[in-house]
Amino acid sequence: MGEAKSLRVKCLSEVAWKDDARMRLDIRESGGLETDQYEVKWTPGNAAGVLNLIDAVDGDGNERKVLVDVGWDVNYVEEVLKREGVDVLLAEGKIDAVAITHEHVDHFFGLPALTSINPDFLLLIPAGFTEKGRERIRASGHRGEVREMPPGEAVEIFPGIFSYTFPKKIFLRVQNEQVFYVDLAGKGVVTVTGCCHPGILDLLDRARSLFPGKPLHGVYGGLHICPFDEWTEEHDALIEKMKGYGVGLYACNHCTGTVTVRKMREAGLPVLSGSGRFGSKTDEYVGCGDVVEF
């Protein structure tokens, strides 16, 4: 097991959809959270999408770029890729892997925006993808290898960069979520998540058990703590528990929740601010176009 030499994560987009209320109504009107996401009648024009770029130097000294998630609306994702210059990286074959953290629409349906630029890339998906999801991958024209990440096992995709798939039933009939753990030399472990549906404490507990004795240097991505700001005492209790982990930096966004980051700051947790650009709702957390150097 090597250690990565450097790590930066660029938020390409953390905005999953434009209007929260519309998205929740779409789900409710289609039967609720137990409905198959492929049966939900999504309101046209509301979709955006989540995608992030890991830019690391791995343990062998090779520069590695891993695109984590591919967003939702294809036109939106095309614009984001262009704005951030990732279209050129894709076209030149400089993206070493594309990972889909989990099958949810906002992390996965934008795949054709990538394959239309270059269909040959290594695609990492968590085990448990549905047949409909696999059909979407085929229909995108993707021609590279599809590697299925086994649940409950750390897989070192590049020296010091690990994929770990949590076995977990998630709403809208999606199963399992892949996260990344980067073992960063001289600093500690950094996690990169799409939504963190398995929960922040499970994410951090797993980091501790996979990398015993290493500090928890940083957390990047969606943490799914209170995405719609409906705060309860249970959330307070969770924040209280998070204080015990000593995470060096929280660069959280997407489904973490705006009230959540305020409460995290009040509790003394180190939360990174952003620039509030390109559709991100606030500058209180890392947003679209922002780069985090770990």
Ligand SMILES: [Fe+2]
């Ligand atoms: Fe999400």
Ligand SMILES: [Fe+2]
């Ligand atoms: Fe999700």
